[in-house]
Amino acid sequence: MPQSKLKPIVNTRIQARNKELILDAALDIFSAFGFRGATVDQIAAKSEMSKPNLLYYFRRKEDIYVALLEHTLSDWLKPLAELNPSGDPLIELSRYISAKMEMSEANPKASRLFANEILHGAPMIEKFLKGPLKQLVNEKAQVIKSWIAAGKLAPIDPYHLIFAIWAVTQHYADFSVQVDAVLGRREDIRTAQKAVLEILLRGLKV
Amino acid sequence: MPQSKLKPIVNTRIQARNKELILDAALDIFSAFGFRGATVDQIAAKSEMSKPNLLYYFRRKEDIYVALLEHTLSDWLKPLAELNPSGDPLIELSRYISAKMEMSEANPKASRLFANEILHGAPMIEKFLKGPLKQLVNEKAQVIKSWIAAGKLAPIDPYHLIFAIWAVTQHYADFSVQVDAVLGRREDIRTAQKAVLEILLRGLKV
DNA sequence: ATAATTCTTGATCAAATGGTCAAGAGCGGA
DNA sequence: TCCGCTCTTGACCATTTGATCAAGAATTAT
Known part of the structure; x- marks a missing residue:
């Protein structure tokens, strides 16, 4: 049964790698500054990624935080x-x-x-x-x-x-x-x- | 020896009362949201005081925080x-x-x-x-x-x-x-x- | 190869936020 | 009462920050 054109169900290799990079960086930043104290720019910088690119993987700052906790x-x-x-x-x-x-x-x-x-x-x-x-x-x-x-x-x-x-x-x-x-x-x-x-x-x- | 016109050494009654009000409110806000998560507006609202008035007593947000810790x-x-x-x-x-x-x-x-x-x-x-x-x-x-x-x-x-x-x-x-x-x-x-x-x-x- | 899809980013925006300012109101001492 | 100092505030400012967008680069599937 062909998977009709829904949103990405399976992560690509790049997605897996970059999400991991982001979560690693986010743990550093969130644990040091708390949710409110951490900035998306900091996490983007630490994961060596532009901010819009980071927000391509996690649409909101909160999404990164929740993903990290889970x-x-x-x-x-x-x-x-x-x-x-x-x-x-x-x-x-x-x-x-x-x-x-x-x-x-x-x-x-x-x-x-x-x-x-x-x-x-x-x-x-x-x-x-x-x-x-x-x-x-x-x-x-x-x-x-x-x-x-x-x-x-x-x-x-x-x-x-x-x-x-x-x-x-x-x-x-x-x-x-x-x-x-x-x-x-x-x-x-x-x-x-x-x-x-x-x-x-x-x-x-x- | 007369105290020449220096900055206020002794707090007035109003100062004592308002500083206390601010510190009470600040404890609520800072303890709930952390330093970065708390906003001056929140503290001002909780102490029922305008923001500029609050900043008349503590010139910077950090000053409130430090005073509270001390x-x-x-x-x-x-x-x-x-x-x-x-x-x-x-x-x-x-x-x-x-x-x-x-x-x-x-x-x-x-x-x-x-x-x-x-x-x-x-x-x-x-x-x-x-x-x-x-x-x-x-x-x-x-x-x-x-x-x-x-x-x-x-x-x-x-x-x-x-x-x-x-x-x-x-x-x-x-x-x-x-x-x-x-x-x-x-x-x-x-x-x-x-x-x-x-x-x-x-x-x-x- | 080439079309479709995924990935990347510079530029930009709106809201939030720490802090300033000038002007007026209130208070206390002479 | 009057004067000087303290107190109060509406309006405003600059920066930070979360988030968007459009357009181009890279990758993947056929």
């Missing part, structure tokens, strides 16, 4: 989704915390992008928060509850435990300027990871 | 400064964490203002971070170290413990949209406070 939302859920109900609680949580710390180290820009979006009321990702994220957290909270019921974990509110893990791990990406300023040096990820694991896990032992 | 920096340090070296470690830390949780509840806007500033590289408060804040944290880290040395506290890195307390407590102000979305309701501060105290303190007992 592009990374699934990555965000992955480590939590991998929390294994039949594994050992402390090992599973340790793995999760380590994974989040490594994400903060490897991709602080994505972390700051989300932080900024949520800080400003999450206008673009409200549905994600109330939908997939909420659902996954509920599911994993049940897992933690079952561990507690089985006497394998100290009786801690699972939701607030998850919040605490998010808060602490993402702090090293979002507030790295403050961390470095207070420590007087660029913080070593290994040291931080070890300390965070101790602080968060020590109290969870039965 | 206006609250000392409040920020106060609870940590009150950590008492000769008190019981767990009670002192419990008091500190509770104070921070109450600040998140009582003044989430100030928390978001700082979060946004730090997230974007802290261009205006770099000196505060590397100066007074660093110094105070060093001092209190020593207190925690002495508690550990005295066998009154589990051996935890004091700097990362402080970071963890900041991260978790401020999370409830800065990421409240996410917290509420995941829980499906407005979170009750008492519940959150109790959970946070357990999570952070349980592992600190010797």
Whole structure:
């Protein structure tokens, strides 16, 4: 069945390449300046592209921003989704915390992008928060509850435990300027990871 | 000695009142939209004042922002400064964490203002971070170290413990949209406070 | 090859926005 | 009361910025 002359369904190679270039540049700019603080000119300059050309691929500034968020939302859920109900609680949580710390180290820009979006009321990702994220957290909270019921974990509110893990791990990406300023040096990820694991896990032992 | 005709040293009553009105409005606007996202018009509208009149009190948008940050920096340090070296470690830390949780509840806007500033590289408060804040944290880290040395506290890195307390407590102000979305309701501060105290303190007992 | 389609850009626009100015209104001290 | 200083504002300006457009260059399909 011939695809009658509709709008481009399949991206050309050039489209794929340029959209990728734009999203890469946009992550740099949006994470550094926020949605309102970033300008289309900046993103165009960083992707070495004229502004009209950039707007040929994404018709509005907001479209770039939304695409960028969607592009990374699934990555965000992955480590939590991998929390294994039949594994050992402390090992599973340790793995999760380590994974989040490594994400903060490897991709602080994505972390700051989300932080900024949520800080400003999450206008673009409200549905994600109330939908997939909420659902996954509920599911994993049940897992933690079952561990507690089985006497394998100290009786801690699972939701607030998850919040605490998010808060602490993402702090090293979002507030790295403050961390470095207070420590007087660029913080070593290994040291931080070890300390965070101790602080968060020590109290969870039965 | 008569004060010769210099610029106004002492603020008039009207100045005091209007500057206060402006700063109140500015906290609302800057915390919601960030420095770049906020507009002078918005702040003027919120303070029920014409834009030129607002700019009579603060000549530039940046001046309002800086005044606002300075206006609250000392409040920020106060609870940590009150950590008492000769008190019981767990009670002192419990008091500190509770104070921070109450600040998140009582003044989430100030928390978001700082979060946004730090997230974007802290261009205006770099000196505060590397100066007074660093110094105070060093001092209190020593207190925690002495508690550990005295066998009154589990051996935890004091700097990362402080970071963890900041991260978790401020999370409830800065990421409240996410917290509420995941829980499906407005979170009750008492519940959150109790959970946070357990999570952070349980592992600190010797 | 060549027609159709996709890609690229200089020039331009309208709106938003930070900030200025001059002139008038209001207030406080002598 | 009167004078000088503080306060207030409508009108205005220059720049920034998101977005458009028309026309030409490059690519792709036949």
